[in-house]
Amino acid sequence: MTGILGAALMTGCGGSQDASADAVTTAAATEAAEAATEDTASADGISYVDGYYANDGNGNDLIIAFFEGAAGDVAYVSDGTNEALAEYTVEEAQTDSGTDYYLITVGDTALGYYTEGSNYYLVDTSGNIYAAAALSEEEADALYSALQMADSGELDNEAASATDVTYVDGYYANDGSGNDFIIAFYTSSAGDVAYVNDGTDEVFAEYSVSDAETDDGTPYYLISIGNTQLGYATDGENYFIIDADGNIYAAAALSEKEADLIYNALEETE
DSSP, rough: OOOOGGGOOOTTOOOSSSEEEEOEEHHHHHHHHHHHHHHHHHHEEEEEEEEEEEESSSSOOEEEEEEEEETEEEEEEOOSSOOEEEOEEEEEEEEETOOEEEEEEETTTTEEEEEEEEEEEEOOOOEEEEEEOOOHHHHHHHHHHHHHHHHHOOEEEEEEEESSSEEEEHHHHHHSOEEEEEEEEETTTTTTEEEOOOSOOOEEOOOOEEEOOHHHHHHHHEEETTEEEEEEEOOSOOOEEEEETTOOOEEEEEHHHHHHHHHHHHHTOO
């Protein structure tokens, strides 16, 4: 999941001053999506083995996920720029500082990993090391299912296109400890709504916007849906997300495809 300070990003993002009391939590949406992805993986005879993910602090996700099936073992690798799912090779490698790791290569896409007890690390092709988190089975199955649907052309955002809901703007970040932060704004004839994930809770409903300021005087916009809040700002080029404790995270713009997938998952639970 590069930054969000500034008035420019408020275009089309005005919301209700009173958050809807019946804000829809996405826990149910997540459960429904997980059930569907598990069915897809099971139908393909694929089982998740192991995997890790990290964020480079600039909005680029790094992921390795291993799967096994009757047709053989495959891996999904995302190096922050390219991604691939196919048979893979493993070779031993070493960083400049002498740290040993395993280099996973799928076609032209490569990423390394190693563990130290309960700690996980990813190593990119430039030798940069990132603290990582274990990829859960549900996350891995969702990843595999999304790839399969993309291959079959099923990711056509049917739920979003079947309504008059339009994605406006959004951003996401990761705190480096496996917690994702997301803000996504939508508009429709029924009004403006937002999806907010503060790393612990996630909600989707009408929202309010208020001006806020960090301890060092940096202004930002605070988005509130009930008790769930998250801030964002931009300096014109870079984007930032600010949590309830005032911590600032480099963020990236949420693509329309990613935003529609979130909305579609929410619609499936209604």
